[in-house]
Amino acid sequence: MIDRHRPIVGPQYLVAGRYRLQSKLGGGGMGAVWLAHDRLLDREVAIKQVLTTAGLPEAEAEKVRGQILHEGRVAAKLSHDHAIAVYDVALEAGEPWLVMEHLPSRSVARALGMVETLPVVEVAQIGAQVADALAAAHSVGIVHRDIKPGNILVADRGPSVGIAKLSDFGISRGAGDLTEEPEGIITGTPAYLPPEVARGAQPTEASDVFSLGATLYTAIEGQPPFGLDEDSDVLVERAAMAQIIPPTRSGVLTNALLHMLEPAPQRRPTMAEARDEILTAAFGPGTDSYILGAPVRTEDGTIPSWAARSSASGLRSPHAMPLPRPQHQAPVRAAGNAAPVGQRAQGNPPSNAPLAIAVGLLIGLVILIAILVAVM
Structure with a gap:
C-alpha cells in the first residue's frame, strides 16, 4: 500500500527543517544515505534515511524507528579519530534520521x-x-x-x-542492552x-x-x-x-x-x-x-x-616519512641457496680479514728494516 500522505524524499528535500538533501551517497541495511547540508552549522553531513515504514504493522514500524534511535545513542558514545562521528538523530514526519560526519x-x-x-x-x-x-x-x-x-x-x-x-x-x-535477538x-x-x-x-x-x-x-x-x-x-x-x-x-x-x-x-x-x-x-x-x-x-x-583521487594519488603524506619497519633477524638461508664451497657472498668480508691485515703489516715492517740495514 502506498502512503499518499508521505512526502517524496529526494534532492532539495528538507529534513527536520535543518538538513537539505543534495545527492544519494549509497544504501545500506537500514536505508539510503544522503549527502546533506546542515543549514544551522553550514557544513556538509551524511544523513541516513530509515527504510520506509509505510504499510508495516505499527509494532514493527516502531521497532524500526527504535533501531535507528538506538544506533544514534550507541554511536554517539564513541568519539575517535578512526570512527565516523555521529552528530544528531533528527525526526522528520515521525521517522528518525541519523546525522553523521561526512567523509569523502x-x-x-x-x-x-x-x-x-x-x-x-x-x-x-x-x-x-x-x-x-x-x-x-x-x-x-x-x-x-x-x-x-x-x-x-x-x-x-x-x-x-x-x-x-x-x-x-x-x-x-x-x-548493558537487554533486548534479545529473535530466535534463529x-x-x-x-x-x-x-x-x-x-x-x-x-x-x-x-x-x-x-x-x-x-x-x-x-x-x-x-x-x-x-x-x-x-x-x-x-x-x-x-x-x-x-x-x-x-x-x-x-x-x-x-x-x-x-x-x-x-x-x-x-x-x-x-x-x-x-x-x-x-x-x-x-x-x-x-x-x-x-x-x-x-x-x-x-x-x-x-x-x-x-x-586517493587522481589529484592526490602519489602525494607525500603531510605527516610522513618512510614507514618504520621492524628489525627482523635475517632468515636462515636454505641449504639449496648456500654459496658453493670456496666462494662467499659478495659484500661479506672474510672472517680472517684482521689476521691477514696484521700479517701484511708485519711483512712490510720486516722489509723496511732490511732496507734500512742495507743502506747503513
Missing part, C-alpha cells in the same frame, strides 16, 4: 574492486587504526557486530586524505562471521576481533577466509565449522591474523592486543604514534593510488 571516501570494499588485493603494509595500517577505534568502543561497552570491507572508509580527498575510519554502528549494541536470527555478514555467531551465539567483543581479522585477511588475500559462494547458507556453514583457508599472501601479518581468527573466542586477543600485534609485526614495537591518527601510506610515505 571510498570503502575498502570499493578499493578491492579496483585493485583486487592491497599490500600487507597498507592493510596493517588500516587494521591498526580500526582496531584502535574498536578498542575504544569496547572500553565503553559497544560491540559493532558487522565489521566488513564495506564498513571501513578511507578518505580519498581533502585534508583527511588517507585516514581510515570505521562506519555503520547500525546493528551495534551496548553491553544471525547478526552480521556471512563472509565475516565468527564461528560462534554462525552457530547462534550472541556477538561479543571477541566476535569483533574475528570479523576485523576476516576483513584484513580479505584485503590481503582477495577473498574472505571462508572463500566465495553466492549461497550465504554455505558461507554460514563454513563459518560455523571454522573452515578457514590458510593465508598465502599475509607475510609478516600471518601470525597476528591467525591469532585474530582463532575458532575459539577465548583464545583470541583483545582488540587492544590485536592492534599492538599488528603494529609490532608490521612496523616494530613503539610505532603507534607513526601509524595511529596518520594517513594510510606506502612504504615511501606517499598516499596509495587506490586510497
Whole structure:
C-alpha cells in the first residue's frame, strides 16, 4: 500500500527543517544515505534515511524507528579519530534520521574492486587504526557486530586524505542492552562471521576481533577466509565449522591474523592486543604514534593510488616519512641457496680479514728494516 500522505524524499528535500538533501551517497541495511547540508552549522553531513515504514504493522514500524534511535545513542558514545562521528538523530514526519560526519571516501570494499588485493603494509595500517577505534568502543561497552570491507572508509580527498575510519554502528549494541535477538536470527555478514555467531551465539567483543581479522585477511588475500559462494547458507556453514583457508599472501601479518581468527573466542586477543600485534609485526614495537591518527601510506610515505583521487594519488603524506619497519633477524638461508664451497657472498668480508691485515703489516715492517740495514 502506498502512503499518499508521505512526502517524496529526494534532492532539495528538507529534513527536520535543518538538513537539505543534495545527492544519494549509497544504501545500506537500514536505508539510503544522503549527502546533506546542515543549514544551522553550514557544513556538509551524511544523513541516513530509515527504510520506509509505510504499510508495516505499527509494532514493527516502531521497532524500526527504535533501531535507528538506538544506533544514534550507541554511536554517539564513541568519539575517535578512526570512527565516523555521529552528530544528531533528527525526526522528520515521525521517522528518525541519523546525522553523521561526512567523509569523502571510498570503502575498502570499493578499493578491492579496483585493485583486487592491497599490500600487507597498507592493510596493517588500516587494521591498526580500526582496531584502535574498536578498542575504544569496547572500553565503553559497544560491540559493532558487522565489521566488513564495506564498513571501513578511507578518505580519498581533502585534508583527511588517507585516514581510515570505521562506519555503520547500525546493528551495534551496548553491553548493558537487554533486548534479545529473535530466535534463529544471525547478526552480521556471512563472509565475516565468527564461528560462534554462525552457530547462534550472541556477538561479543571477541566476535569483533574475528570479523576485523576476516576483513584484513580479505584485503590481503582477495577473498574472505571462508572463500566465495553466492549461497550465504554455505558461507554460514563454513563459518560455523571454522573452515578457514590458510593465508598465502599475509607475510609478516600471518601470525597476528591467525591469532585474530582463532575458532575459539577465548583464545583470541583483545582488540587492544590485536592492534599492538599488528603494529609490532608490521612496523616494530613503539610505532603507534607513526601509524595511529596518520594517513594510510606506502612504504615511501606517499598516499596509495587506490586510497586517493587522481589529484592526490602519489602525494607525500603531510605527516610522513618512510614507514618504520621492524628489525627482523635475517632468515636462515636454505641449504639449496648456500654459496658453493670456496666462494662467499659478495659484500661479506672474510672472517680472517684482521689476521691477514696484521700479517701484511708485519711483512712490510720486516722489509723496511732490511732496507734500512742495507743502506747503513
